[in-house]
Amino acid sequence: MRQDLALPEVGGPYLRSGQVAEQAGVNPQTLRYYERRGLIAEPARSPGGHRAYPPEIVTLLRVIKAAQRLGFTLDEVAELIDTGRRGHPTPDLRARAQAKISEVDERIADLTTIRSALTAVVSAGCDSLTNCTCPDCPLPFANLADGHAPSPLKSRPEEN
């Protein structure tokens, strides 16, 4: 069993990347990826060059994952963390959350439109995309959801 990295110059019970990854439920590679993306700070290093994380990093990673689940992109999360870190807190998060709510609402509206189009297809009894023989086939008129730009809100926040 591996224990804490012994970092002579600092006292704390530092964690190695694998431990952090396991505790936060992410892939070890993801830690380096987040570091590159600026989501987490470059950690201290052992004399041999191994990353030595403070335990708080685990919480930060959980926060990042939670924010992702709320529909924020990694860029947005990075910005939010950054905003929260410098100076005293601003109402920025609230404003962004509100904007996110609008995005989510838009997305739900789109899906509702899609849903009713699908329902029309089912209830009309369409049997082919290209040569539907059903009467009053809704397929050729399925030009729904046209004409406005795609929402940046992502499909479904991935786990892991």
Next chain:
Amino acid sequence: MRQDLALPEVGGPYLRSGQVAEQAGVNPQTLRYYERRGLIAEPARSPGGHRAYPPEIVTLLRVIKAAQRLGFTLDEVAELIDTGRRGHPTPDLRARAQAKISEVDERIADLTTIRSALTAVVSAGCDSLTNCTCPDCPLPFANLADGHAPSPLKSRPEEN
């Protein structure tokens, strides 16, 4: 102004790829992409090697785009077109549409959960992702939407 491609061996008013792309509202490159993906058949060629499409291709492309907007992936669309082409129509499309409705419903439920979490963040007055000072901060408990696999239904069907 360019006119129809004159294809001696066939009589019809064939269309060149640029015309098809314009009429269907897609990028010309997308036609070749769909051809590679098996969504549209390889068209006839002019003696010089230029693609010569029958006018019906425009309708097919519109159908493809409509199906995409309904949340079907290109693979699924390809399969649906194929199913519809061989033999007499089956109730396959209806079954798939029904399955799609379930996916859409699931996705709407997820977004609704996300929405209420965002509302909680706003109404609690959270001011920072990492150091929120608001009382009863909902952020650390935002572990919603956990534990089930991401739906294959895409975010928002892109236009063009």
Next chain:
DNA sequence: TTGCATCCGGTACCCAGGTACAGGCTTACC
């Protein structure tokens, strides 16, 4: 000191659905 788990950096690859570019050939119109 040995053995092996873990970590390092760098790079390449994955998904879907396209888009862009380079260099050369065809087509159409005058």
Next chain:
DNA sequence: GGTAAGCCTGTACCTGGGTACCGGATGCAA
């Protein structure tokens, strides 16, 4: 026949969020 628009193939690139692999170095317990 000249000229320019349009098309050809092949290949590379884009987004977003990671994941995988490589050869070599390190950490740590026995």
